[in-house]
Amino acid sequence: MAHPVQEHQSRLPVAQAAVLALPASSQTQDLRPRLSAVDSLLCGAFAGAVAKTVIAPLDRTKIIFQVSSKRFSAREAFRLIYCTYLKDGLLSLWRGNSATMVRVMPYAAIQFCSHEQYKKLLGGDYGSQERALPPFPRLLAGSLAGTTAATLTYPLDVVRARMAVTAKEMYSNIMHVFVRISQEEGVRTLYRGFTPTILGVIPYAGITFFTYETLKKLHAERTKRCQPYPHERLVFGACAGLIGQSASYPLDVVRRRMQTAGVTGSSYSTIVGTIREIVTKEGVVRGLYKGLSMNWLKGPVAVGISFTAFDITHDLLLKLHQMGYSIS
Numbered sequence: 001m002a003h004p005v006q007e008h009q010s011r012l013p014v015a016q017a018a019v020l021a022l023p024a025s026s027q028t029q030d031l032r033p034r035l036s037a038v039d040s041l042l043c044g045a046f047a048g049a050v051a052k053t054v055i056a057p058l059d060r061t062k063i064i065f066q067v068s069s070k071r072f073s074a075r076e077a078f079r080l081i082y083c084t085y086l087k088d089g090l091l092s093l094w095r096g097n098s099a100t101m102v103r104v105m106p107y108a109a110i111q112f113c114s115h116e117q118y119k120k121l122l123g124g125d126y127g128s129q130e131r132a133l134p135p136f137p138r139l140l141a142g143s144l145a146g147t148t149a150a151t152l153t154y155p156l157d158v159v160r161a162r163m164a165v166t167a168k169e170m171y172s173n174i175m176h177v178f179v180r181i182s183q184e185e186g187v188r189t190l191y192r193g194f195t196p197t198i199l200g201v202i203p204y205a206g207i208t209f210f211t212y213e214t215l216k217k218l219h220a221e222r223t224k225r226c227q228p229y230p231h232e233r234l235v236f237g238a239c240a241g242l243i244g245q246s247a248s249y250p251l252d253v254v255r256r257r258m259q260t261a262g263v264t265g266s267s268y269s270t271i272v273g274t275i276r277e278i279v280t281k282e283g284v285v286r287g288l289y290k291g292l293s294m295n296w297l298k299g300p301v302a303v304g305i306s307f308t309a310f311d312i313t314h315d316l317l318l319k320l321h322q323m324g325y326s327i328s
Helices: 037-054 056-066 074-088 090-094 097-125 135-165 174-184 187-191 194-223 230-259 271-282 284-288 292-322
Strands: none
Touching: 037 056, 037 097, 037 292, 056 074, 056 090, 056 097, 056 135, 056 230, 056 292, 074 090, 074 292, 097 135, 097 174, 135 174, 135 187, 135 194, 135 230, 174 187, 194 230, 194 271, 194 292, 230 271, 230 284, 230 292, 271 284
16 A cells, blocks of 8 residues: 655655656657666566456467467467367466466566666666667667566466466466476476577567667657657557567477477477477478467567556556655
């Protein structure tokens, strides 16, 4: 529950949010007050939870196609969704979403919070801590944030993928997945596919954050408004997600194959071997880019909602601070 903070505390600087402010003369200045790291963690967790819950049925469908050799098409994807609904009910479309929430909330929280910290660090190094970062450190901050979050939450991603592609009788809950994998396949299995994940996260997170903040910077310069409207943020986030996910999609397919090898009966063990087998059996476009059109639908929506939810929650917390209240 919100409670008043002391007057001298309300004047302290707080951690910068992932929003670029209106330019002053020829250089874009970040005029927004800064929130604490705890506040950034809360905003990031909320943003990730909302975004992933909205697109969970599409995400589950994409994973099912990614880990199988069945040819993907929009018609087949929606047929799968409809058949799943008829067989197991509406809530079955969100199977694995509990594992997604357990993963995505800390992942998004760490990613957004660390992004703020990396921006501050790189801003100081480049002498531009109070301005929008130059292009390269802007890209680097996003890549480092994504890598940090992926490294700390990776086993949860494996668990989520397993729950998405198996029947509910195989795994009763998240802890059951951890126990069975550890006992039957070994603890190292929880990190299977980690290398392609990191190789994919570096361009994905870097390009996504870079694109979003660049669009906001250009928007501020053109409109002379410090903050875009919510629908503009959705568009900027959608563009960022579309570009970022398209650039790293083949590695996403590879990591899903490696993560679920234990339950699909496949023998994917290395990145090169997995790529070779996919290309040989299914081809480049139909194999490595399987489900990309589904990603073009769900990815921009998820990223747009995530960035927008983060910004709106961030602005709400700022207003509470300015009114003399704190939730952390």
